[in-house]
Amino acid sequence: MNKPKAVVLLSGGLDSTTVLAIARDQGFEPCALSFRYGQRHAIELDYARRVARAMGVENHVVAEIDLRVFGGSALTDRSIDVPEAGGEGIPVTYVPARNTVFLALALGWAEVLGSTDLFVGVNAVDYSGYPDCRPVFIEAFERLANV
Numbered sequence: 589m590n591k592p593k594a595v596v597l598l599s600g601g602l603d604s605t606t607v608l609a610i611a612r613d614q615g616f617e618p619c620a621l622s623f624r625y626g627q628r629h630a631i632e633l634d635y636a637r638r639v640a641r642a643m644g645v646e647n648h649v650v651a652e653i654d655l656r657v658f659g660g661s662a663l664t665d666r667s668i669d670v671p672e673a674g675g676e677g678i679p680v681t682y683v684p685a686r687n688t689v690f691l692a693l694a695l696g697w698a699e700v701l702g703s704t705d706l707f708v709g710v711n712a713v714d715y716s717g718y719p720d721c722r723p724v725f726i727e728a729f730e731r732l733a734n735v
Contacts, residue, residue, distance in 0.1 A: 592705065593698075593703040594611050594705035594706065595707070596621065596707040597622075597708045599635075599709075600637075601632065604639075606709055607709035619703070620649070621693070622648070622650045624651070625653050626653075626656035628663055628664065628670075662680045662681050687720035687721065688720060
């Protein structure tokens with residue numbers, strides 16, 4: 589019997605690895621989607637590949653996009669220092685609209701796969717001031733996806 593497919597955004601970190609395990613546990617065939625988006629440290633992609641391989645993911649895509657063209661984040665712009673500690677407001681490590689872009693591309697791939705399920709591991713308790721990790725953002729994207 590074929591399992592239903594689900595697109596899982598996989599960064600290689602704790603949250604996305606956990607959500608990948610949840611998708612598998614719920615009976616989905618996870619199709620992992622990672623991004624090379626111009627981030628300063630590509631080690632997360634190495635971890636995403638390792639996690640996907642260790643969890644038996646057969647379909648893992650690493651999409652190439654370049655969010656450096658907009659700048660505005662210490663994660664993509666080498667001229668902005670990465671802070672050692674957090675501060676007030678939206679941190680300089682926030683990549684503008686990153687999760688919006690990632691989720692939109694995941695939605696597109698889900699359509700191609702014939703899937704209606706997306707999994708994303710963002711931490712609402714410790715979202716570090718990132719506006720695209722808040723529950724209201726995820727709920728709004730879910731409404732959009734269901735249109």
